[in-house]
Amino acid sequence: MLKNLCDTHTHTLYSRHSYSTIRENVLAARDAGLELLASTDHYSPMLYPEQHMRNFQFFYNYACWPCEWEGVRLMHGCEADIVDLDGHLFGWDIPVDIEINGCPLDKPEILKDRVFKGCEYVIASVHDRSFSRGASLAQTTQMYVNALHESKVLMLAHTGRSAVPFDVREVVGEAARLNKLIEINDHSLEFKRPAVDAACREIAQACAELGCKIAVNTDAHICMGIGRFAHALAMLEEIHFPQELIATTSAETFLNAMDAANIH
Template identity: 55%
Template structure:
């Protein structure tokens, strides 16, 4: 039986289409005796769309993002569970740019003037790690395989991106082996997303694609994470569809970075340089 003691892709009510608080999620993790929980809210236009500023740039209301700014008030261990701060950032174009890269911020949540920086820089600086995912895929509909593969390769180059999130469910085709090899070289991780395999949204092509991707990861020796992508506390730790698939293909336990807390913390140190005491 494969072991998976960390859930590093989860959401709270901040993500707007999720339903539980951070403490409800932590308590759910504690009840399951998970060792580590990562909270990765959506960082995306689906929550708070940017608007055109008068000078032609994009702008936003900084107050919409103060949730990320105040991560410091969270305990690092809560109800016996290690707690990490993250976000799930949308890949927004074929260059592999991530949401917020083109939105300039020059004030804090109280309106105080700050040195100019992008929204992405502001939010990422407060995250332990970032999951990069595709949700809206219209920008990639006419792109060929080489271009979409390079999109993912570019996203993996971001210093704060540790995990490529549900890449099969994003429905943007790419060369699996090329992306997996790059992820291994960069010490980044490929997500096997249990929600992509469940009976609610798991279509046959998605399930087959996830298995094919996992098989390439095993062949290339690239580490993965197994995550619930829970949007409600009762979904925390819901790894079963993913673990069943991985057991069916005899996936190596040693390549599952979420097998225990120390393994994921070590992967985080190697992949994005974040050290948690």
């Protein structure tokens, strides 16, 4: 039976369509027997109609979080939207010239860099796929490859349900080459949608064949979902996915995966 003791894609109230506090999520992780929990709220244009730095100051003060809470290793990051076919992540073109208190910065920055500075790692994903309509398979494949090359990005999330076709083996192969992760998202498999299930299976099989490590995550938007991986693990069991390629097996394996990907 496959083991998975980390949940490295979860959300708190900050994501606006989520319903639990970070403490509620930590307690749920403890009760589920997890070794490691990562909170990765949405960093995305869907949160606010106005895109300026004060709306995203949540990400600036992560240093106040404990590294361990209730016996669970606690990490922090964000889930950043891919916003164009070049693989740019949200905020790449939004200038920042003041602090959250209104004081001017000594040197102007861009919002993406300002937010990523406080994150231990970043998840890249597509939510609004409208920019990809009419794009070729080569373009959407390059989009994901470019996102993987963003230095703070550790994994691509829920590629099986984003409804953006891409060359699976090329993207998975590049992730393996970079020692980055492909997520197998339990929430994607929860509703038994044939097309999504087939896409997730194809991606998992490619990871197994090409030696790409995966992160098995819940994408929980409420505390009761933390640590519940039954759908993803069942699919992985069916295809005889190797345990050694599951980066979320334990806190140690996940932290080692971060080191291998050179995420700092």
